[in-house]
Amino acid sequence: MNKERKQTKISDLGEFGLIDRLTKKIELKNxxxxxxxxxxxxxxxxxxxxxxxxxxxxxxxxxxxxxxxxxxxxxxxxxxxxxxxxxxxxxxxxxxxxxxxxxxxxxxxxxxxxxxxxxxxxxxxxxxxxxxxxxxxxxxxxxxxxxxxxxxxxxLVYRSGAQPGDWLCVSGDLGGAYMGLQLLERENEVFKVNQSMKPQLQGYDYILERQLKPEPRADIVEVFEKLKMKPTAMIDISDGLSSEILHLCKNSKVGCRLNEGKVPMDSQTKDMAEELHINPLVAALNGGEDYELLFTLSPNDFDKIKNDPDFTVIGEIVDAGKGVNLITTGGSEVPLQAQGWKHLG
Amino acid sequence: MNKERKQTKISDLGEFGLIDRLTKKIELKNxxxxxxxxxxxxxxxxxxxxxxxxxxxxxxxxxxxxxxxxxxxxxxxxxxxxxxxxxxxxxxxxxxxxxxxxxxxxxxxxxxxxxxxxxxxxxxxxxxxxxxxxxxxxxxxxxxxxxxxxxxxxxLVYRSGAQPGDWLCVSGDLGGAYMGLQLLERENEVFKVNQSMKPQLQGYDYILERQLKPEPRADIVEVFEKLKMKPTAMIDISDGLSSEILHLCKNSKVGCRLNEGKVPMDSQTKDMAEELHINPLVAALNGGEDYELLFTLSPNDFDKIKNDPDFTVIGEIVDAGKGVNLITTGGSEVPLQAQGWKHLG
CATH class of the missing domain: 3.30.1330.10 (PurM-like, N-terminal domain)
Structure with missing residues (x-):
């Protein structure tokens, strides 16, 4: 490799910056x-x-x-x-x-x-x-x-169809897969030090399953079909809620207000977070691997799912100029940030 | 992992044995x-x-x-x-x-x-x-x-359509990619010992290109279309001619007689083989990475391509009971064997 050429670290760009850089010149041919x-x-x-x-x-x-x-x-x-x-x-x-x-x-x-x-x-x-x-x-x-x-x-539902006024919704609950991973990592560290120790996993079956055996939300897509409705935009939550909201808003050219207090979390997620002195919201926003669906709904469709306990409205879509913000339970408004790229850098 | 269970080495099965074992229970659903x-x-x-x-x-x-x-x-x-x-x-x-x-x-x-x-x-x-x-x-x-x-x-042309009486044909020439690799490996070993040595690659541009920048035979598929013909069976040569002939014959439930003297090889392939004291036929049969097309033709279609210098008839398809054999230039008939699985084991 020519030593004179500029060498940028991949971590300087981040995952999505690298992908943008690598794909921006694509022109579809077929x-x-x-x-x-x-x-x-x-x-x-x-x-x-x-x-x-x-x-x-x-x-x-x-x-x-x-x-x-x-x-x-x-x-x-x-x-x-x-x-x-x-x-x-x-x-x-x-x-x-x-x-x-x-x-x-x-x-x-x-x-x-x-x-x-x-x-x-x-x-x-x-x-x-x-x-x-x-x-x-x-x-x-x-x-x-x-x-x-x-x-x-x-x-088909793309990431790009969200409109100001749409509701931001999520299926299931978030942060469980991340807290399950933290538990497994902790017990693995204990085991490495003392191999006679048995892992302490009781009472955390749900978050372990979220990490070890996640299920994609085929059932949600079936609900949409049955109710003859479709989201305006949709993305799966693999990298964490923050990262996915930012993708969806960027692709739809909109802003968003995410309500901290509405983010759904299971009690095991919260318990494990408390035990490990982690803010559970961090697990939900940045943990990733939950494989739930994040989607936006036109207000006209909202009545069809509002009583389904498997869906939670976590925010609303706003004009791009208003930014992508987290509304804390205390009422503060702070820009949402992605902590993605955990696998590269 | 349970220590009581039998542990078979992957190398004991070989690549295709492993794949057979892993895929034999598949039932298509859609x-x-x-x-x-x-x-x-x-x-x-x-x-x-x-x-x-x-x-x-x-x-x-x-x-x-x-x-x-x-x-x-x-x-x-x-x-x-x-x-x-x-x-x-x-x-x-x-x-x-x-x-x-x-x-x-x-x-x-x-x-x-x-x-x-x-x-x-x-x-x-x-x-x-x-x-x-x-x-x-x-x-x-x-x-x-x-x-x-x-x-x-x-x-569509599958591996399974060859019939006794069909001609066995190949596009281009074989063994070049393997000899190009041997040359690169040799020069790399020299360089590792003495980093001031410049690689000696002159005169071998063709086999180097066969290794470093292979081209798939899109043109051959176009010839078939233009001539309104199609092979009875076809496979690309990625693992070496022997391995691909065995695949084709197994899938078509036929045997084959491959004529050693007909296997097409470029002069650079032969020169490099001589320099390295390798039998060039071994490179053609087992070297792989040539990305030429191996196919069988009904005798009715044979006249359409027989004068095209880019195709070579290298043998004929026979009944399965006659086996898959190499006919040497001396007239001996020996069973063809694959030296595949070079990447695993």
């Missing part, structure tokens, strides 16, 4: 490419239905720690995080491919254990595994899953 | 899934055209060595090896996604260099980059590319 980079999945038109196509990559030591993540759970999670991207388009996942790079520490049985989780996810969500590539790596395990889904063109 | 695991790409029916979907994964130190592979070339190659899978279905690639895992040794400029090769391949072959995931790794670089293509159902 009529069949309706949507490329810039949403949860690409959208392709091949006739009567749109094909929706997305992909993710998980690396050992960065996205997962095999000291406490069972391989079956890892396989399951590698699939569902991809399905979540397809549901976030208001589409239905149909096929996946799985690429694995494995170091020689993995036995056939270990790989089968990983695949048992992959197949369980396929079974639970009606997905066909249609291909992939298995090869070796010098160190550790890398999993790359790609997914294809389908939707009618008119049903 | 009407739109026409073809899943078991060919160069999956085939999906979403309306008027079939969608063709494939993926590959490259890991540093296993598939490439950044000591002598420029990042731009690596990006280019990561794309074209995937395109080759789509052409091998007699389909047209249209969209790709790219996943990267990067250790902190890579700068933004280095990633841009990699992407410049990715974009060049997209430009040359009319492909849209439609998504992907970029994250960190603890060590080295991993690239996973997925590709979607399209074809009319009746134009």
């Amino acid at each position: 009529r069949s490419t309706i949507k490329g980079v810039g949403d949860d999945a690409a959208v392709l038109d091949y006739g009567s239905k749109c094909v929706v196509f997305s992909t993710d990559l998980l690396t050992e030591g960065v996205h997962f720690n095999l000291m406490y993540v069972p391989l079956k759970h890892l396989g399951y999670k590698a699939v569902v995080v991809n399905l979540s991207d397809i549901y976030a388009m208001n589409a239905r996942p149909k096929q996946i491919t799985v690429n694995l790079a494995l170091s020689n520490k993995f036995s056939v049985e270990a790989v089968e254990e990983l695949y048992s989780g992959i197949y369980l996810a396929c079974e639970n969500y009606g997905i066909d595994l249609v291909g992939g590539d298995t090869t070796s790596s010098l160190t550790g395990l890398t999993i790359s899953v790609s997914v294809l889904g389908e939707a009618n063109t008119e049903d | 009407r739109s899934t026409i073809k899943g695991v078991g060919d160069d790409a999956a085939v999906l029916d979403y309306g008027s055209k079939c969608v063709v979907f494939s993926t590959d994964l490259l890991t540093e130190g296993v598939h490439f060595n950044l000591m002598y592979v420029p990042l731009k070339h690596l990006g280019y190659k990561a794309v074209v090896v995937n395109l080759s899978d789509i052409y091998a279905m007699n389909a047209r690639p249209k969209q790709i996604t790219v996943n990267l895992a990067l250790s902190n040794k890579f700068s933004v400029e280095a990633v841009e260099e990699l992407y410049s090769g990715i974009y060049l391949a997209c430009e040359n072959y009319g492909i849209d980059l439609v998504g992907g995931d970029t994250t960190s790794s603890l060590t080295g670089l991993t690239i996973s590319v997925s590709v979607l293509g399209e074809a009319n159902t009746e134009d």
Whole structure:
């Protein structure tokens, strides 16, 4: 490499800055490419239905720690995080491919254990595994899953459709996956010091499951269909609520007021946060991996879901000029900031 | 992991044994899934055209060595090896996604260099980059590319259609990519010992290009279309001629007679092999990475291409009971064996 050239650290740009930089010159060439980079999945038109196509990559030591993540759970999670991207388009996942790079520490049985989780996810969500590539790596395990889904063109929901006056809503509750991870990390540290110690995990089954075996919100997309409604914009929560709200607002060219007091959290999330002296709101805003759906609703549609306990209105969309702000329980208004990019830098 | 369970080494099964074992229980669930695991790409029916979907994964130190592979070339190659899978279905690639895992040794400029090769391949072959995931790794670089293509159902060519009496044909020449790799490895070893030594690469531009900047045979697929013909079976040569012939024969339930003397090789391939005391036929049979197309033709179609210098008839398809054999220039008949799985075990 030429030493005279400027060398910018990736951490100086951040994940999204790097992606913007790498993708800003793309010009789509094919009529069949309706949507490329810039949403949860690409959208392709091949006739009567749109094909929706997305992909993710998980690396050992960065996205997962095999000291406490069972391989079956890892396989399951590698699939569902991809399905979540397809549901976030208001589409239905149909096929996946799985690429694995494995170091020689993995036995056939270990790989089968990983695949048992992959197949369980396929079974639970009606997905066909249609291909992939298995090869070796010098160190550790890398999993790359790609997914294809389908939707009618008119049903697709992008990140870009939110309008001032829309309600900002979220499914389920937030911060659980992050607090489950903190618990697993704590017990792993204890175990490393004293291997006769048994992990203290009782009473935290919900947040452990949120971390180890997340479920994508297929049911939410079905509710939308049943109620004959669709969000104006939608995104799945993989990096944390703050980061996703900022994506949605940027893509929709709007601002937002997020009410701190409305962010839904489970009691186990709060209990664990208290035990570890963490503000649970930080877990919800920046923890990520909850795989809930964040979406905006036109006021006309709001009545259809307002009594469903699985949805929470957490804020409202405003003009871009008003910014993207968190309204604290004390009434202060502070700009929302993303703590993303935790995997790079 | 339970220590009582039997632990089989992955190397005991080999790559294809492992894949067979992992995929044998798959039952396709969706009407739109026409073809899943078991060919160069999956085939999906979403309306008027079939969608063709494939993926590959490259890991540093296993598939490439950044000591002598420029990042731009690596990006280019990561794309074209995937395109080759789509052409091998007699389909047209249209969209790709790219996943990267990067250790902190890579700068933004280095990633841009990699992407410049990715974009060049997209430009040359009319492909849209439609998504992907970029994250960190603890060590080295991993690239996973997925590709979607399209074809009319009746134009698709699988590995399974060869019939006894068909001619076995190959495009271009073989073994060049492998000999290019041997040359680069040799010069890299020299450089490691004495860093003032300049690499001796003159006169070997063709085999270096075969290794560093392979081109998928889009032109061959266009010839087929122009001549209104299609092979009875087809596969691309990524693992070496022997391995691909065995795949094709297994999937078609046929045998084959491959004529040693007919295997096309460039003079640079032969010269380098002589210099390194390697039998050039070994490079052609087992070297891999040539990304040429191996296909079978009905005798009725043979006249259409017999005078095209870009095609070579290298053998004939016979009944399965006769086996898959190499006919040596001396007239001996020996069973063909694959030396695949070089990346795992």
